[in-house]
Amino acid sequence: MKQSPDMARLEQVLRSGRIVRGGFLGTDRRPLAEIIEADRAAVTRRGLTCERIAGRMAELTAAAMGRLGTWVDAGGGLQVRAEEHKGLIVCPWPHPARCRKRITTARRSETGQALQWTDLSIHLIGKHAFFQGRESAFRMEPDALIDFLGLTGEATAEDAGIWPTPKR
Amino acid sequence: MAQAVLAVLAISGVxxxxxxxxxxxxxxxxxxxxxxxxxxxxxxxxxxxGGKSLLNVLTEEKLFIPSACGGRGTCGYCKVTIREGGGPILPTETPFLTADEQEQGLRLSCQVKVRNDLVIKIPEELLSVREYTAVCEKIEDLTYDMKRFILRLQEPDRIDYVPGQYVQLLCPPYPGSDEEVYRAYSIASDPAETGRVDLIIRRVPNGICTTWCFEHLQEGQTVRINGPYGEFRLSDNPAPALFIAGGSGMAPFVSILHQMEHAHDTRSVRYFYGGNQVRDLCLLDEMKRFEEHLEDFTFVPVVAEPGPEESWDGRRGLVTEAVSEEFDNLADYEAYLCGSPGMIDAAIKVLKSLGIDKARVYYDKFA
Amino acid sequence: MSLSQELQTALVVCFSAVFTQNILLTLFLGMCPFTSVSREVRTALGLGGAVVFVMTCTVVLNWMAYHWLLVKLDLEFFRFVLFIVIIAAFVQFVEMVIDRYSPRLYQNLGIFLPLITVNCAILGASLFMVIRDYTLLVSLGWGFGAGVGWLLAILAMAGIRQRLDESRVPVGLRGPGITLIIAGLMALAFIGFSGVLG
Structure with a gap:
């Protein structure tokens, strides 16, 4: 299916290194709409929404803020730290959203397993259901991310994948 | 045959x-x-x-309007006032302009196409901004993720700036980044040396410009900068001053301390400089030298969590905590901040609780 | 055929092109943008407007080129090449004019114009005009009607799809799948119009 001109133009921006080095899509050759659709489906299968995942990530980042890059216990067996750099980064979607250049690192205290995301990642996941392309610098696999955050969806028959809950 | 010729002729003709x-x-x-x-x-x-965007035209004329997105209409920085000839406000601009700004005739210069005569107004300070070519004379490692780049100006060969101001460095396209981008860095050199500009740059993971500086820029290479910009500077008020910085936020203070040394400035200055570990701190020796040469200057490095192999007998904790432990009342002070936005927010909170007048807290908003 | 008769035929052709002979829903031309650019009513309206304009003008231009040039030179088989070239040139020209005189319209419509050049419905409209032997005036009615019909169909689809975002679509059918099913249902509904004009 051909993408709309808006979508095609957006994909071009995402593939280019105009906003982040190497672009947002990494080595992923799938069309943008397909990437988003696949990740959104993965999230739906777990009975969750992208907003909820982004909300949890934002909570963790908020917990680390004000501690100037040192580790903070965020509860739930997670430790977080947020490192900030000067400057702002713009959202590639055509709307005026700007994020600070802040990188949050979260690690599970018992396993030492760690994940990193930026403020822009939170925005992209929450607002655009975009988890970035395979092998790009800040790609997050929806399933791995959900497991890491320890989120669980309401396990109803609807979430089995056939009849999703309406967005409201 | 004749028909074939005729057909080809007719179609080509059309x-x-x-x-x-x-x-x-x-x-x-x-x-x-x-x-x-x-x-x-x-x-x-x-x-x-005519025919190009106003931003492009102004850049070609060496008038640099700050812009972060390179004319895509997503950053909303490149606002100029258009008094006449701008035409209607485009749908791509409206999200960035408040009703007041639209009333005043503010427009995004990257979206306005020059199609007739224009009367515009830009901030006076931007008129003194120049573009410089410079040779990167030396690259020094300051810490594991910070470097100092010493630039020797070529054309023009001297720059007039007020210590505390910043320049924009042009990062050319390179593998992984397909467009020119500009990034702002504070000047960290002695203002008496007018032919030299030092930049202290901390590596940003996957950052476009810092990756170029750290991996591609070589000593002896020619670079382009433009500037100076910014309102951040030492005030004329002799009140005691409090500097708070973290990481590469050191840069403008180096320049300011040089200025104070030349001017035999006798005001009292306390400088709190914070890092997570000892390895995050830079230029400690240079600060020691300033302590010896300046009348009333105290440098207080603060480390949050010294690493297991690091020895540290200085202050521990966050730089903001160190400030609130040190002072009970800052009402007579002026404060100068440079660092990450998070540090600035945290510092402002602490300063307010110590009774400082908000109008006397200075920091650069380019962050 | 007298002028008034011709005018009447043009009106009938125009009306039937909108409803009974809808180029999208009964002839299934221009499906590609129909499935991909029908997510929002606003963009659908932009594209639809551009189609109406380009279709009306190119059908007329192509009628002139066909009857006054190709038929005279006995080169009818060249109509495909000629029509495409004329459509492409016309779109270029219009884009230039809009850019110059109405930046606002250019912002809204501009991105859709190049997309239209390769739209099969535009070429299809010109080819039907030849097959059905329309006169110039009737062609005008046909081109306009076909464009409006296309606009109507994509607008209806965009409206439905906006509603669809809120509803429970089986996972496997999301996106193009459900769009095609809806298109089929809409086509059935439009067949209901076929009795209107005998």
Missing amino acids: AAMLALILVVAERFIARYGSCTIDINQGTRQITIE
Whole structure:
């Protein structure tokens, strides 16, 4: 299916290194709409929404803020730290959203397993259901991310994948 | 046979005619002729061929309007006031302009196409901004993720700036980044040396410009900068001053301390400089030298969590905690901040609780 | 055929092109943008408007080129090449004019114009005009009607799809799948119009 001109133009921006080095899509050759659709489906299968995942990530980042890059216990067996750099980064979607250049690192205290995301990642996941392309610098696999955050969806028959809950 | 020839001729003829019409149309329709842009009521007048965006035209004329997105209309920085000739506000601009700004005639210069004479107004300080070519004379490692780049100016070969101001460094396209971008860095050199600009740059993971500086920029290479910009500077008020910085936020203070040394400034200065570990701190020796040479200067490095192999007998904790432990009341002080936005927010909170007047807290908003 | 008769035929052709002979829903031309650019009513309206304009003008231009040039030279088989070239040149020209005189319209419509050049419905409209032997005036009615019909169909689809975002679509059918099913249902509904004009 051909993408709309808006979508095609957006994909071009995402593939280019105009906003982040190497672009947002990494080595992923799938069309943008397909990437988003696949990740959104993965999230739906777990009975969750992208907003909820982004909300949890934002909570963790908020917990680390004000501690100037040192580790903070965020509860739930997670430790977080947020490192900030000067400057702002713009959202590639055509709307005026700007994020600070802040990188949050979260690690599970018992396993030492760690994940990193930026403020822009939170925005992209929450607002655009975009988890970035395979092998790009800040790609997050929806399933791995959900497991890491320890989120669980309401396990109803609807979430089995056939009849999703309406967005409201 | 005859028909084949006729067919080819007829189709070629029609195609050629259409092409001709398009070329003629392009000449008459897509040409805007020469347009005159009047800047700040005749301070400067430029005449150019119309058809390009106002931002491009101004950049070509060496008038640098700060812009972070490179003319895509997503950052909303490149606002200029257009008094006459700007045409209607485009849908791509409206998200960035408040009703007040629209009333005043503010526009995004990257979205406005020059199609007729314009009368515009830009901030006075931008008129003194120049573009410089410089040779990167030396690259020094300051810490594991910070370097100092010493630039020797070529053309023009000297720069006038107020310590505390910043310049924009042009990062050319390189593998992984396909466009020129500009990034702002504070000047960290002695203002007496007018032919030299030092930049202290901390590596940003996957950052476009810092990756270029750390991996591609070589000593002896020519770079381009423009500037100076910014309002951050030492005030004329002799009140005691409190500097708070973290990481590469050290940069403007180096310049300011040099300035104080030359001017035999006797005001009292306390400088709190924070890092997570000892390895995050830079230029400690240089600060020691300033302590010896300046009348009343104390440098207080603060480390949050010294690493297991690091020895540290200085202060521990966050830089903001160190400030609130040290002082009970800052009402007489002026505060100067440079660091990450998070540090600035945290510092402002602490300073307010210590009774400092908000109008006497200075920091650069380019962050 | 007298002028008034011709005018009447043009009106009938125009009306039937909108409803009974809808170029999208009964002839299934221009499906590609129909499935991909029908997510929002606003963009659908932009594209639809551009189609109406380009279709009306190119059908008329192509009628002139066909009857006054190709038929005279006995080169009818060349109509495909000629029509495409004329459509492409016309779109270029219009884009240039809009850019010059109405930046606002250019912002809204501009991105859709190049997309239209390769739209099969535009070429299809010109080819039907030849097959059905329309006169110039009737062609005008046909081109306009076909464009409006296309606009109507994509607008209806965009409206439905906006509603669809809120509803429970089986996972496997999301996106193009459900769009095609809806298109089929809409086509059935439009067949209901076929009795209107005998």
